[in-house]
Amino acid sequence: MGQQIAFHKADQLKVKPDPEHLGFGRHFTDYMLEMDYSVDDGWHDARIVPYGPITLQPAATVxxxxxxVFEGMKAYRAEDGRILLFRPEMNMRRMNQSCARLNIPAIDEAFVTEAIMKLVDIEKDWIPSKPGQSLYIRPFIIGTESFLGVHPAESYKLIVILSPVGAYFGDTVNPVKIYVEDEYVRAVRGGIGFAKTGGNYAASLKAQSKAEELGFDQVLWLDGVEHKYVEEVGSMNIFFKVDGEVWTPALNGSILPGVTRDSVIRLLQHWGVPVKEKKISVKKLFKKAEKQKLEEVFGTGTAAVISPVGFLKWEDRLIRVGNGEIGPLSKKLYETLTGIQTGRLEDELGWMQEVSSEETAVAD
Known part of the structure; x- marks a missing residue:
């Protein structure tokens, strides 16, 4: 894979959206990154091109x-003007783990990170600067070979698109209501649950609609075999503060290894807060709640960062977590992570990478 990145300039740039009404994933920047894969040439032809439709054959593998497979990352504008990425090496590593499971050729993690940084640098004027705002980065790879037959494709396309976004759940960090799903199954050990691939999310849509009809924001999945053990929320990993300890489900092959999840565990360890990765019985959690020992519940993810949980419903039981508001630990984690990401707090753990303006793209 060569180190040159071609840059094809757009004839006309877009009008940028109102930063007061960004929403999430609704607006897209002027440019995107593309690369192609073939058996003969490997990953090649890295190029930054105007954002627009792509052409695929109707029989394309995807x-x-x-x-x-896909990833989710963010770029942040620091108060001093620097553009920062949060632990991008982990996203690239996870993308290759997903590729391996879906039988997609591995990417050069360092080069794709460099290419993403160049794209972000070109689009830096799209990065919003108000609290909770960022530039969402969505890399994805699709099988493009045209054939009908169940075997891995021989050609692929990697694309990275960018979207200026506001806070995932709105302007304030309000607790969400979670519905514990005990009918449908999202993933099982040995399957693709740990990979970041569209099939996992497609499998969650029916239960998510059911939860929303019942007045809940998100679904909390149980294990697919016994339906007893907590796994993850549809768009987040999950944490429980129980009697002074923090618990989170252990990675078992059906849970996404979240970047924010890992960051929260490392922060808690850094602070000396007891944290355990373990099998967590939903029945045990509700018993702890009855004894007033379930102190806080929160989800973690790139989109929401920290999302406190105010209510949990399982079968015919509904519990309120704490006083239904964001707990002190959840708040501290949110303020610390967002503070590090936006450069307001010292990056003691060395997580942030600065986007430089060095000329690495070659204009056409």
Missing amino acids: FHYGQE
Whole structure:
């Protein structure tokens, strides 16, 4: 894979959206990154091109056999003007783990990170600066070979698109209501639950609609075999503060290894807060709640960062967590992570990478 990145300038740039009404994933920047893969050439032809439609054959692998992976990252504008990425090496490492499971050729993690940084640098004027805002980065890979038959494609396309976003759940960090799903199954050990691929999210849509009809924001999945043990929320990993300890489900092959999840565990350890990765019985959690020992519940993810949980419903039981508001530990984690990400707090753990303006793209 060569180290040059071609840059194809757009004839006309877009009008940027109102920063007061960004929402999440609704607006897209002027440019995107593309690369192609073939058996003969490997990953090649890295280029930054105007954002727009892509052309695929109707028999492309991605449409029929779901050969696809993606990632979610963010770029932040610090108060001193620097542009920062949060632990991008972990996203690239996880993307290759997903690729391995979906039988997609591995990417050069360092080069794709460099290419993403160049794209972000070109689009830096799109990065919003109000609290809770950022530039969402969505890399994805799709199988493009045109054939009908169940075997891995021989050609692929990597694309990275950017979207200026506000806070995932709105302007304030309000606790969400979680519905514990005990009918449908999202993933099982040995499957693709740990990979970041569209099939996992497609499997969650029916239960998510059911939860929303019942007045809940998100679904908390149980294990797919016994339906007894907590796994993750549809768009987040999950944590419980129980009697002074923090618990989170252990990675078991059906849970996404979240970047924010890992960061929270490391922060808690750094602070000396007891944290355990373990099998967590939903029945045990509700018993702890009855004894007033379930102190806080929160989800973690790139989009929401920290999302406190105010209510949990399982079968015919509904519990309120704490006083239904964000707990002190959840608040501290949110303020610390967002403070590090935006450069307001010292990056003691060395997580942030600065986007430089060095000329690495070659204009056409």
